[in-house]
Amino acid sequence: xxxxxxxxxxxxxxxxxxxxxxxxxxxxxxxxxxxxxxxxxxxxxxxxxxxxxxxxxxxxxxxxxxxxxxxxxxxxxxxxxxxxxxxxxxxxxxxxxxxxxxxxxxxxxxx
Amino acid sequence: xxxxxxxxxxxxxxxxxxxxxxxxxxxxxxxxxxxxxxxxxxxxxxxxxxxxxxxxxxxxxxxxxxxxxxxxxxxxxxxxxxxxxxxxxxxxxxxxxxxxxxxxxxxxxxxx
Numbered sequence: 001x002x003x004x005x006x007x008x009x010x011x012x013x014x015x016x017x018x019x020x021x022x023x024x025x026x027x028x029x030x031x032x033x034x035x036x037x038x039x040x041x042x043x044x045x046x047x048x049x050x051x052x053x054x055x056x057x058x059x060x061x062x063x064x065x066x067x068x069x070x071x072x073x074x075x076x077x078x079x080x081x082x083x084x085x086x087x088x089x090x091x092x093x094x095x096x097x098x099x100x101x102x103x104x105x106x107x108x109x110x111x
Numbered sequence: 112x113x114x115x116x117x118x119x120x121x122x123x124x125x126x127x128x129x130x131x132x133x134x135x136x137x138x139x140x141x142x143x144x145x146x147x148x149x150x151x152x153x154x155x156x157x158x159x160x161x162x163x164x165x166x167x168x169x170x171x172x173x174x175x176x177x178x179x180x181x182x183x184x185x186x187x188x189x190x191x192x193x194x195x196x197x198x199x200x201x202x203x204x205x206x207x208x209x210x211x212x213x214x215x216x217x218x219x220x221x222x223x
Contacts, residue, residue, distance in 0.1 A: 004154070033211055042198055042213035043155065091154050093211070098143060100211055102154025
């Protein structure tokens with residue numbers, strides 16, 4: 001399968017714990033995006049990488065959130081000290097240009 | 112940032128043609144119009160993209176009038192499996208958050 005892969009698909013964590021999600025984009029796609037989506041809403045932009053450089057970061061991304069893309073390949077999104085309000089689907093997308101390809105997302109539930 | 116406005120929901124019957132219109136009055140010269148489809152618990156999927164006039168692919172057509180202030184996604188002969196949320200996006204193709212800014216989308220429900 002050469003699509004965008006996200007791991008894990010589901011994560012349940014206790015409030016206050018740290019979680020890390022991984023995204024493996026389609027190889028050779030230099031653009032990578034992270035989004036958060038809650039029920040009934042469209043995906044909300046979190047951050048954007050071009051190769052290994054994090055070029056844009058949403059104001060939604062508080063200090064508890066950090067993303068990396070070492071070597072311009074896979075990316076990780078870490079949430080520290082999780083809160084119940086962080087419960088959502090976290091989506092990753094990669095793009096070579098105009099069209100973006102999304103992964104199936106990681107559903108986070110904070111209890 | 113070009114804001115988009117689309118209907119919240121639409122119903123249709125199997126076999127009918129469905130047209131979903133999106134308004135984007137503040138579209139910029141370099142902006143493209145892109146439509147994505149999303150099923151529950153899945154990431155959005157690219158459907159079609161255009162700049163002006165008409166674009167057609169194997170799943171849909173996109174009609175864009177000369178002033179580009181609106182666009183219409185046309186789905187021919189819908190089936191139950193076309194029930195999904197459809198998003199209209201407007202942005203440059205240069206690679207940025209602006210390129211992929213989603214609104215609330217249109218929930219299309221196809222009835223038997």
